[in-house]
Amino acid sequence: MNPRCLAVTALLISAPASHADEARTLDEVTACVERSIPRPDGIRAVRIVARDRAGSERVTVARVYSRRADDGLQQLLLRVVRPEELRGTSFLILERPGENEIYFKSTELPDVKRIRTAGRSARMFGSDFSYEDFEYWQAVAAPGESKRLGDATIGERPVYVVETRVAKADDSAYEKVVTFVDKKTCIPLRMEFYEPGDRLRKELIVNPHQILQRGSAWVAHMAVIRDIREFTTTQFLVDSTEQEGGLPAAMFSVEGLKREER
Numbered sequence: 108m109n110p111r112c113l114a115v116t117a118l119l120i121s122a123p124a125s126h127a128d129e130a131r132t133l134d135e136v137t138a139c140v141e142r143s144i145p146r147p148d149g150i151r152a153v154r155i156v157a158r159d160r161a162g163s164e165r166v167t168v169a170r171v172y173s174r175r176a177d178d179g180l181q182q183l184l185l186r187v188v189r190p191e192e193l194r195g196t197s198f199l200i201l202e203r204p205g206e207n208e209i210y211f212k213s214t215e216l217p218d219v220k221r222i223r224t225a226g227r228s229a230r231m232f233g234s235d236f237s238y239e240d241f242e243y244w245q246a247v248a249a250p251g252e253s254k255r256l257g258d259a260t261i262g263e264r265p266v267y268v269v270e271t272r273v274a275k276a277d278d279s280a281y282e283k284v285v286t287f288v289d290k291k292t293c294i295p296l297r298m299e300f301y302e303p304g305d306r307l308r309k310e311l312i313v314n315p316h317q318i319l320q321r322g323s324a325w326v327a328h329m330a331v332i333r334d335i336r337e338f339t340t341t342q343f344l345v346d347s348t349e350q351e352g353g354l355p356a357a358m359f360s361v362e363g364l365k366r367e368e369r
Contacts, residue, residue: 132255136267139293148174148354151326152346157234160338167193167232173245174354182359183245186367193232198222199364200242209238212364219364228280235309235334235341243284244298244311244330256285261297264315265290281308292318292325309334321348 155167168189174182180202187196193213201208209222222229227239236244256268267288273279282305287297298311310333317329328345357363 133253133269136255136269136288139267139288139290148172148350150349150354152348154342154344154346155232155234155236156342156344157232158340158342165233166190167234172354172358174356174359176356176359181245184359187232195367196232197364197367198231198238199359199361200238200245201359207242209242210361210364212367219361235332235337235339236343237280239280240300240309240311240332243286243300244295251284258290259287261287261289262315264296266296289315289318292320294318294325294327307335322350 149172151171151173153169153171155169157165157167159165166189167187169185169187172184172186176182181200182202183200185198187193195212195214197212199208199210201210206224209227211220211222222238227242228237230237231241251274252272254270256270259266259268267290269286269288271284271286273281273283280302281300282303283301285299285301286295288294289296292315294313295311296313296315299307300309300311302308311330312333313327313330318325318327320326326345326348330343331340332343333340
């Protein structure tokens with residue numbers, strides 16, 4: 108499996124060489140997701156609406172920039188616009204073979220901070236999304252051992268089903284992640300995150316009616332992630348999306364984070 112495919116669908120195509128037969132059964136899913144990825148770089152205006160068990164809301168407005176480097180690996184930058192007290196906060200994900208690099212910047216820190224493996228389970232801006240959840244959802248998570256399960260349906264939508272066992276060397280909050288990929292749009296309609304002991308901890312749901320075509324790709328304009336144990340939910344809403352011919356590589360670097368102005 109070539110590096111470009113690994114970059115695009117890390118959690119879907121990361122079966123080890125010793126499972127060659129299983130890997131071949133993933134080819135159909137891989138090809139589907141590859142077709143759905145927009146070729147130009149992308150910019151999205153998003154809102155992250157977190158609700159606690161009492162119903163109180165916390166809204167974070169951000170812009171998400173994404174591109175693929177020359178080696179085919181993904182790069183993703185999120186910049187907070189509101190609330191004002193978080194303005195100037197950013198985080199950067201650089202996909203790397205084996206373990207991604209995640210960097211965080213805020214006005215309260217003297218320098219850019221690298222988020223090590225153990226810190227990937229921390230919540231983003233008080234939401235139910237951890238850095239690790241966001242990696243998996245954006246298909247830039249470090250590979251584990253994946254296998255394709257039997258196809259299924261969600262509502263009336265046929266879906267591929269892929270189970271990923273998180274690599275043991277990875278200090279993850281999860282034991283496995285099960286992803287249900289819509290056959291029409293190649294967007295995950297459901298993701299289930301299981302803690303050790305096969306306990307469902309979180310689930311991410313995408314309404315198919317919220318998936319719209321933008322250029323050559325499909326975009327999920329709303330996703331909801333629910334923390335089963337904490338009884339909290341977070342909506343991730345895409346207010347607008349743009350495609351660019353080429354975002355500057357320097358923007359997706361630690362030095363670029365340091366140069367960002369409040």
